[in-house]
Amino acid sequence: MMKRPLVFGLCLFWALVTLFPLYWTFVTSLKPPTAVNGGPTYIPYVDFMPTLQAYIDAFSGIRGDFINPFINSALIAVSATALSVTFGTMAAYALVRFEFRIRLGSGLIFAAVAIGGFLLFNETFGFSRAQAMGLAFLAALPACLIANRLPLPGPVLGNKDVLFWFVSQRMFPPIVTAFALFLLYSEIGKEGFKLLDSYLGMVLCYTAFSIPIVVWLMRDFLATLPVEIEEAALVDDVPRMRIFFEIVVPMARPGLIATSLITLAFIWNEFLFSLLLTTSNWQTLPILLAGQNSYRGDEWWAISVAAMFGIAPMIVVAMLLAKLMRSGLTLGGIR
Amino acid sequence: MAYVQLQGVSKAFDDVTVIPALDLEIADTEFVVLVGPSGCGKTTTLRMIAGLEAASGGVIKIGERAVTDLRPGLRNCAMVFQNYALYPHMTVADNIGYGMKVRRMPKEEIAGRIAEAARILGLEPYLDRRPKQLSGGQRQRVAIGRAIVRQPDVFLFDEPLSNLDAKLRIEMRTEIKNLHRRLNSTMVYVTHDQVEAMTMADRVVVMNEGRIEQAADPITLYERPANTFVAAFIGAPSMNFVPATVIAKGEGLALRLDDGSELGIPRERWDRYGAHKDRPVTFGLRPEHNAGGAEGEAVITMTARAIEPLGPHTLLIGEAAGRGYTAQVDSHFPAAPDQQVPISLDMTKMHVFDPENGRAL
Ligand SMILES: Nc1ncnc2c1ncn2[C@@H]1O[C@H](COP(=O)(O)OP(=O)(O)OP(=O)(O)O)[C@@H](O)[C@H]1O
Ligand SMILES: [Mg+2]
Numbered sequence: 001m002m003k004r005p006l007v008f009g010l011c012l013f014w015a016l017v018t019l020f021p022l023y024w025t026f027v028t029s030l031k032p033p034t035a036v037n038g039g040p041t042y043i044p045y046v047d048f049m050p051t052l053q054a055y056i057d058a059f060s061g062i063r064g065d066f067i068n069p070f071i072n073s074a075l076i077a078v079s080a081t082a083l084s085v086t087f088g089t090m091a092a093y094a095l096v097r098f099e100f101r102i103r104l105g106s107g108l109i110f111a112a113v114a115i116g117g118f119l120l121f122n123e124t125f126g127f128s129r130a131q132a133m134g135l136a137f138l139a140a141l142p143a144c145l146i147a148n149r150l151p152l153p154g155p156v157l158g159n160k161d162v163l164f165w166f167v168s169q170r171m172f173p174p175i176v177t178a179f180a181l182f183l184l185y186s187e188i189g190k191e192g193f194k195l196l197d198s199y200l201g202m203v204l205c206y207t208a209f210s211i212p213i214v215v216w217l218m219r220d221f222l223a224t225l226p227v228e229i230e231e232a233a234l235v236d237d238v239p240r241m242r243i244f245f246e247i248v249v250p251m252a253r254p255g256l257i258a259t260s261l262i263t264l265a266f267i268w269n270e271f272l273f274s275l276l277l278t279t280s281n282w283q284t285l286p287i288l289l290a291g292q293n294s295y296r297g298d299e300w301w302a303i304s305v306a307a308m309f310g311i312a313p314m315i316v317v318a319m320l321l322a323k324l325m326r327s328g329l330t331l332g333g334i335r
Numbered sequence: 336m337a338y339v340q341l342q343g344v345s346k347a348f349d350d351v352t353v354i355p356a357l358d359l360e361i362a363d364t365e366f367v368v369l370v371g372p373s374g375c376g377k378t379t380t381l382r383m384i385a386g387l388e389a390a391s392g393g394v395i396k397i398g399e400r401a402v403t404d405l406r407p408g409l410r411n412c413a414m415v416f417q418n419y420a421l422y423p424h425m426t427v428a429d430n431i432g433y434g435m436k437v438r439r440m441p442k443e444e445i446a447g448r449i450a451e452a453a454r455i456l457g458l459e460p461y462l463d464r465r466p467k468q469l470s471g472g473q474r475q476r477v478a479i480g481r482a483i484v485r486q487p488d489v490f491l492f493d494e495p496l497s498n499l500d501a502k503l504r505i506e507m508r509t510e511i512k513n514l515h516r517r518l519n520s521t522m523v524y525v526t527h528d529q530v531e532a533m534t535m536a537d538r539v540v541v542m543n544e545g546r547i548e549q550a551a552d553p554i555t556l557y558e559r560p561a562n563t564f565v566a567a568f569i570g571a572p573s574m575n576f577v578p579a580t581v582i583a584k585g586e587g588l589a590l591r592l593d594d595g596s597e598l599g600i601p602r603e604r605w606d607r608y609g610a611h612k613d614r615p616v617t618f619g620l621r622p623e624h625n626a627g628g629a630e631g632e633a634v635i636t637m638t639a640r641a642i643e644p645l646g647p648h649t650l651l652i653g654e655a656a657g658r659g660y661t662a663q664v665d666s667h668f669p670a671a672p673d674q675q676v677p678i679s680l681d682m683t684k685m686h687v688f689d690p691e692n693g694r695a696l
Contacts, residue, residue, distance in 0.1 A: 228420035231387050232478075236434035236485065237408025250424040 022311065029054055029304035036300050054301040058309075064288065070309055073285040075199065077267040080206035085260050087207070088214025089222075089252070091166070093244060095159050095215070096222045097230070102162065105152030110144035130187040163219060166212045174209070174272050181205060182276050197279045205273050210263045217262065221255030222248070257325040265314055285310050337398040337488035337521045338363045339384060344393035346379050346545075353379055354545035356393060361489075361523060363398075366515050368524045370532035371542035371568070377525040380542070381491050384523065385412050398488055413482035414491040417498060419474040421466040421481075428453075428462040431480045452480040455514070472503045479511070483518070490522040496531065508535060529569055533557070541565050563617060563693035566686060572622050572650065577658045578690065579618040581611045590618050590687075592656035598633040601683050608687060611696060619686035622650065622661040627668030631679025637662060639670050651676070 027044060028036065035041045035048035044050040058066050094100075117136030121127045127135065185195040195201030225248065233243045249256065274284040289310055292303045339361040346354040354376045361367045369377045382388040384395060386407035395403045402410045421430050428449050435445045453459045456476040466474055475495055482490055492511070496504045512535055515522050526532055532539045533553040540550040541564070548568075549561040560566035566574045579590040581600075588600040588608055598618075600608060608616075637660055640653040644666060651662045651670055655678070662678050670676045687696045 226418060226420065228416045228418055229422060231407075232414065232416060232420040232481070233422075233433075234387065234407045235385055235410075235412060235414045236437070236481075238434065238437045242437060247422055 025304045025307050025311065028300055029308050031301045031304075033299070033301060054305045057302060058305045064291075066288070066306065066309060069283050069285045069288040072199075072282050073268060074313070076202045076206060076282070076284060077264055079199075079203045080210060080267050081260055081264045083203065083207040084210035084214050084263055085256060088211040089218045089249075089256065089259075090244070091211070092215045092218035092222055093248060095163055095219050097227075100157075100159055100162055102157040103148050103150075103152045103154060104157060105154045106144040106147035106150075107157075109147045110140045113140040113143045128187075128191065130191045133184075133187070163215065166215045169212045170209070177209075178272050178276050181273070185277060196277055197282050199282060201277060202274070202282055202284075205277060206267045206270065209273070210266060213266065214259055214263060217259045218252070218255060221252060221259075225251050254325045257321050261318060261321045264317060268310075268314060338365075338396075339398075339489055339521060339523065340394075340396040341380075341384070342394045342396070344380075344383060344390045344395055346376070346383060346388065347391045352391075352545070357545065357547060359540065359547065359550070361521060364519050364521055366512075366522045366524065366535060366537045367540060368526060368532040368536035368538075369540045369542055370526055370529055371548075373527055375542045376545040377527070377542055378493055379545075381414075381493055381523060381525050384410075384489070385414050385491050386410050387414075411485075411488045412491050413485040413487035413489075414493065415475070415478045415482050415495045417494040419466070419471075419478045419498075421474060421477055423466055426463050426465060427458060427469070427477050427480075430466065430477055431484055434481065434485060448484040449480075452483045455483065455517070456480050456510075471499050472507060475499065475507065476510075479514070483514075488521065490518075490520060492522065492524040494526055495524075497526070497528070504531075511535065529571065533569070539569075541568055543568075559695070560686065561695055563619070563688050566619055566688070566695075570621055572661050572663075574619050574621045574686070575655075575658070575660050575662075576688075577618045577620075577656050577660070578615060580615055581608055581613065581687075583612060588612065590616070590685075592618070592635070593658075594636075594656040596635050596656065598635070598680060598682060598685075600685070604685075608696065611687075615690050616696065617688040617690045617693075619688060620680055620684065622663040624681040624684040625662035625664065626679045626681070627651075627662070627664035627670070627676065628679055629677035631681070633680040633682045634677050635680065636675050637678045638675050639672060642670055642672060651678075 027042070030044060030050035030052070031041065031048055032051045032053065041047035114136050117139045118129075118132050121132035121135045122129055125132075182196070185201055188195050195204070229251070230243050230247060233247055238247075269286060270284075271286045271290065274287050278284065278287065289303075289306050292306050339359075341357055341359040343356040343358060344354070345352065345356045357380065359380075369380060371377055379388060383390045384397075386402065386405060386409075390403055393403070394401055397410055397412070422433060425433060431449050431452055432445045435448065449462070450459075453462055456479060458473070458476055458480060461469060461473060461477075466477065469477065475498075478495070495511075496507050499507060508531060511524075524535060533556075536553060538550060538552055539556050541548045541556065543564050549556060549565045551559075556565060556569050560569060560574075563576060567576070577592055579592050579598075582589050582591050582597070584597065584599065587602060587605050590598045590600060592598070635655050637651060637655040638653045639651040641651075643650040643652065647666065648663050649666050649668060649670075651664055652659075654660055664670070664678070668676075688694060689696055
């Protein structure tokens with residue numbers, strides 16, 4: 001009986017620890033400059049008179065354009081989340097329901113043809129880098145698909161290895177790929193196809209980097225769904241695609257919502273890729289927030305307003321999705 | 336014509352062969368029950384017919400059509416699963432109608448078939464409910480409704496009643512049988528419950544370790560089991576098996592048990608067992624072909640260890656001739672635990688098996 005108050009106390013303590021920064025940011029955004037510069041103040045109306053001046057300044061554009069980065073962030077995050085959850089879930093479904101057998105040899109052939117082809121097209125035939133890359137890829141893909149059907153020596157990889165490959169994409173520091181991606185985008189840009197500082201470039205990049213997480217999360221979730229339900233549909237001659245969209249997706253709703261939320265938060269907060277791949281047109285909110293400090297000095301009330309722009313949408317989305325998720329959890333398989 | 340034919344169908348998972356070449360013919364409109372102990376390959380066989388599992392070898396035909404390499408949807412089978420496998424996010428009506436909707440049937444026809452199935456299965460009050468809001472028996476009826484509206488060549492049932500309580504199981508048993516009579520279609524039904532098998536089937540296929548031990552109508556299976564496995568599996572309580580030797584006695588034959596008692600073999604069997612004179616055999620007799628007391632012609636002494644009154648009769652469970660033995664006696668037969676009692680055997684119902692391979696002689 002002594003345990004309950006203790007657990008409750010600990011939970012309360014931890015809630016305060018996590019909520020305090022949110023409170024502090026919110027309160028600071030309402031402070032007049034004098035309430036910040038003269039040492040810490042905590043409670044509005046008691047310690048200081050709250051003011052909306054910082055918000056008014058922000059909307060009037062005194063501290064740079066907030067609205068555009070906000071819209072950019074929202075557009076990019078929502079699009080990339082939708083794409084990565086869609087394709088990642090499909091990939092996860094395939095990994096759960098079908099058995100893949102991939103020869104390591106065919107993977108090596110892909111690498112060899114891709115690199116060799118690039119060098120050949122670029123240096124011997126004089127194609128530009130981007131063109132050589134595209135051609136080499138077009139040659140490598142069928143080559144490895146054909147090679148996979150041949151009885152090559154060497155190990156055969158299964159679904160577990162494919163999953164590991166997906167997850168491994170997220171194991172090295174993102175800066176490694178960020179530079180490569182920057183070079184890739186700028187080479188493609190030289191062909192007149194603009195990816196740097198563009199909507200498409202950002203969405204593609206975030207989609208690619210979110211898919212591993214989606215695959216990883218959704219694979220575990222889909223594996224818990226009873227296979228008989230899909231088999232009943234198969235016997236009834238329902239095409240695979242309809243089984244996926246009309247039966248699996250509704251059953252997987254709680255998992256899809258949770259995964260979307262995690263992906264959305266990841267993309268919304270992402271900093272490094274945006275820093276490297278955008279300049280002005282498609283700059284996202286995190287870049288803007290990071291730049292606040294150097295823009296006009298330590299004006300914490302204004303910086304807090306900017307932070308609120310970053311935090312508020314995620315809180316709203318999280319609450320909406322959590323509600324959806326709870327109603328979805330009551331579905332699930334029928335035993 | 337929707338007969339089902341398995342010719343040399345086998346199944347191996349990786350290197351493990353779970354079904355060696357299996358031959359089975361199921362006639363049009365026949366109700367066949369596959370029965371056998373857990374893990375004997377009943378579900379695997381059914382899933383191979385449905386196309387959910389690829390056969391490792393052999394040919395599967397459904398009504399003249401070789402379907403071995405056809406995907407499940409093209410085989411025109413309907414399957415009812417043990418766990419119902421209803422679509423949890425759809426109402427009962429949508430569950431039943433979904434397949435037809437996918438096949439783009441006209442709306443009126445879909446509605447008509449749903450209504451018809453609901454009427455047959457008594458589901459009319461529940462058409463707007465979700466599966467979660469139904470009882471187990473209702474869910475299974477929805478699953479059966481989904482199968483009916485398909486108007487399939489073959490119905491496949493995989494232990495559809497095993498998640499239901501005993502009373503409901505008996506009700507649904509009758510319902511499925513009635514359904515078979517009404518629809519007059521071919522049905523393959525898997526169960527490990529031998530009572531279900533006996534009561535429902537036109538023909539029972541007893542399987543063991545992927546092989547068919549015997550396929551016959553229920554009465555034949557009961558009266559003339561092909562081997563000790565079938566003899567032991569069919570009938571409850573299980574048949575008694577006692578080692579014995581066929582000996583000459585007078586002008587006829589008898590069985591001598593290990594305890595020295597001799598049991599006369601009825602005259603009409605003398606020809607059949609003559610060739611086995613002086614050879615060891617396994618003598619089999621069902622518990623219900625025993626009676627308490629020494630009034631009969633063949634009498635053994637049994638030590639009763641447990642006495643189970645069932646109402647209409649009582650079971651004595653114990654030993655005779657050094658083997659476990661169960662006898663069904665009159666409810667008022669006086670017996671007490673650990674007591675030796677005389678038991679009369681009805682030798683016209685006797686079975687004799689080869690002790691080496693278990694085959695009936
Ligand atoms: N996917 C699989 N991979 C490997 N072995 C399997 C697989 N499915 C079934 N088996 C094996 O095949 C054998 C037959 O299984 P099956 O499910 O057909 O048995 P069953 O007769 O239906 O048993 P039960 O009465 O318990 O349902 C079992 O030994 C089982 O372990
Ligand atoms: Mg089974």
